[in-house]
Amino acid sequence: xxxxxxxxxxDFDGVIAESEKIWFxxxxxxxxxxxxxxxxxxxxxxxxxxISEDLFKxxxxxxxxxxxKIMSNYRKNLKAAFAEQSPRIYPHLKNFLRSTNLKVGIVxxxxxxxxxxxxxxxxxxxxxxxxxxxxxxxxIFHAISKLQLAYQLHLINYK
Numbered sequence: 001x002x003x004x005x006x007x008x009x010x011d012f013d014g015v016i017a018e019s020e021k022i023w024f025x026x027x028x029x030x031x032x033x034x035x036x037x038x039x040x041x042x043x044x045x046x047x048x049x050x051i052s053e054d055l056f057k058x059x060x061x062x063x064x065x066x067x068x069k070i071m072s073n074y075r076k077n078l079k080a081a082f083a084e085q086s087p088r089i090y091p092h093l094k095n096f097l098r099s100t101n102l103k104v105g106i107v108x109x110x111x112x113x114x115x116x117x118x119x120x121x122x123x124x125x126x127x128x129x130x131x132x133x134x135x136x137x138x139x140i141f142h143a144i145s146k147l148q149l150a151y152q153l154h155l156i157n158y159k
Contacts, residue, residue: 022078
């Protein structure tokens with residue numbers, strides 16, 4: 001028996017949007033502004049897919065730091081960074097989306113509003129199925145882990 005593929009899920013940062021350099025660069029900038037020592041051998045490519053809190057735990061050389069203060073400063077710096085530069089949508093994905101009839105979903109641990117703001121920019125609006133009324137024919141899933149996503153999609157059950 002053959003099963004038909006009905007839809008496809010894409011991770012947002014690093015798959016749909018070329019944004020991981022902005023996230024990582026802002027993390028480094030935050031630590032520099034706060035005068036915190038960090039491991040310069042940690043490269044952006046080795047941190048792809050991890051949440052920001054874990055990124056800072058990997059970067060920081062000191063054990064005595066206030067993660068909530070770092071995250072607060074990081075969020076402020078991210079807001080400024082994304083206001084200054086918007087991540088581009090990968091061209092190969094644009095070509096695929098134009099050529100498919102599959103339902104498309106987005107999964108990310110990033111905030112829903114951040115994703116919508118990027119997708120609603122003029123060149124992306126039609127590509128991601130925004131209607132004139134502002135609706136979208138695509139679903140965005142917020143998931144911190146693959147396990148959490150599998151649960152949301154009813155692929156597994158928690159007991």
